[in-house]
Amino acid sequence: GIMTKVTVVGAAGKMGQRIGVLAVQHQQIELTGALEVSGHAAVGRDFGEVAGVPRTNVRISDNVAQTISRAGVVIDFTSPEPTLEHVRACVAAKKPIVIGTTGLTESQVQEIRGLSDCIPIVLSPNMSVGVNLLLKVLADVAPVLANDYDIEIIEAHHRLKKDAPSGTALKMAGVIAQSIGRDLADVAVYARQGITGERTRDKIGIQTIRAGDIVGEHTVLFGAIGERIEFTHKASSRDTFAAGALRAALWLQDRPSGLYDMQDVLGLR
Numbered sequence: 001g002i003m004t005k006v007t008v009v010g011a012a013g014k015m016g017q018r019i020g021v022l023a024v025q026h027q028q029i030e031l032t033g034a035l036e037v038s039g040h041a042a043v044g045r046d047f048g049e050v051a052g053v054p055r056t057n058v059r060i061s062d063n064v065a066q067t068i069s070r071a072g073v074v075i076d077f078t079s080p081e082p083t084l085e086h087v088r089a090c091v092a093a094k095k096p097i098v099i100g101t102t103g104l105t106e107s108q109v110q111e112i113r114g115l116s117d118c119i120p121i122v123l124s125p126n127m128s129v130g131v132n133l134l135l136k137v138l139a140d141v142a143p144v145l146a147n148d149y150d151i152e153i154i155e156a157h158h159r160l161k162k163d164a165p166s167g168t169a170l171k172m173a174g175v176i177a178q179s180i181g182r183d184l185a186d187v188a189v190y191a192r193q194g195i196t197g198e199r200t201r202d203k204i205g206i207q208t209i210r211a212g213d214i215v216g217e218h219t220v221l222f223g224a225i226g227e228r229i230e231f232t233h234k235a236s237s238r239d240t241f242a243a244g245a246l247r248a249a250l251w252l253q254d255r256p257s258g259l260y261d262m263q264d265v266l267g268l269r
Contacts, residue, residue, distance in 0.1 A: 005072025007033030012042035015077035018242040073249040102167030116259035124262040125167025127244025146180040149222040156209035
């Protein structure tokens, strides 16, 4: 069949490297481009050399417009500002983009939503199949439990992660809040210290742990008097997210313009 041409931006980053390596190994995907920020030590080097795999004959470039113009589908796990720059470049070049970047502000998400009128975009804070299945389960479970159970979310990641809480934890909290008719902005509790008073029933607690090399762990806890129910997802390798991103790229290439997420990609809607 036809190969999907994938370009990875942030190609020398933790996620970028794994996406590129899995793309090279994938039967239906051809790695055709790799982008890094100007001045990065990896610019000009073969992607394989940077990622610790055999040579790929894809050189890491710092030319955004040129690299994206030659792409089939772009995959972006970078930071909010560069991500928006890449989305604008994709619009100019009429290329679809898969975005796994977290820490986007509400106004940045709105801009991406506006740009999705021009190109197809998959935007998801977590590309793992397991996490996205769990989001669907949480939306079903929360309304049954909400009135009698306290809801807490605990997430843990490696020490280098820049944003907190994780995008995934916020997505879980958002899905739960929406399913039980609460506004997350009103009920989220991100820290507790001192004499906080009793926990009120409607709150959703979200707590963050940062340590070592933890890839990603999320627990949603529903606690009542006499019992608690916990849903936990643990990622042991970034490859689960990289594989999901490639799955999204394959799915996205023939879609009409619009903003999609992993629930759409996996047929969980």
